[in-house]
Amino acid sequence: MIEERLYREVLLERLENPVAQGVLTKPDLEARLVNPICGDEVLIQLKVKNHIIEQAVYSGDGCAISQVSASFLAESITGKKLEKIRKIKKNDILNLLGINPGPSRLKCALLSLEVLQKAVDQ
Ligand code: FES
Numbered sequence: 001m002i003e004e005r006l007y008r009e010v011l012l013e014r015l016e017n018p019v020a021q022g023v024l025t026k027p028d029l030e031a032r033l034v035n036p037i038c039g040d041e042v043l044i045q046l047k048v049k050n051h052i053i054e055q056a057v058y059s060g061d062g063c064a065i066s067q068v069s070a071s072f073l074a075e076s077i078t079g080k081k082l083e084k085i086r087k088i089k090k091n092d093i094l095n096l097l098g099i100n101p102g103p104s105r106l107k108c109a110l111l112s113l114e115v116l117q118k119a120v121d122q
Helices: 002-016 064-077 090-097 103-120
Strands: 029-034 041-049 052-061
Touching: 002 064, 029 103, 041 064, 041 103, 052 064, 064 090, 064 103, 090 103
Parallel strands: none
Antiparallel strands: 029 041, 041 052
């Protein structure tokens, strides 16, 4: 139960104080995906200079885990090289979240990573 309480606190804290949430008017790269099962969506936009991410923002509408993971992910990639983004894996997202969402919510946690890699692969 302690783990579940901490899990909720992490999500609520980030939901109430979102980091890297926003919309860029002229992003260099962007992608949006919708989870076909629930309809939740995440948009990630990047400003890139010399193959380095200068700014990353997310927006969207969806469950707490999808939006919180997008926030943590966007925050974590600022200042990183594009080639490093391509190497981000499932476990990196789970480490950012600091929790294991369980099999039923794994798709929620990984939606933002799918979006980010789609944006970078353009
Ligand atoms: Fe839709 Fe989580 S329930 S992404």
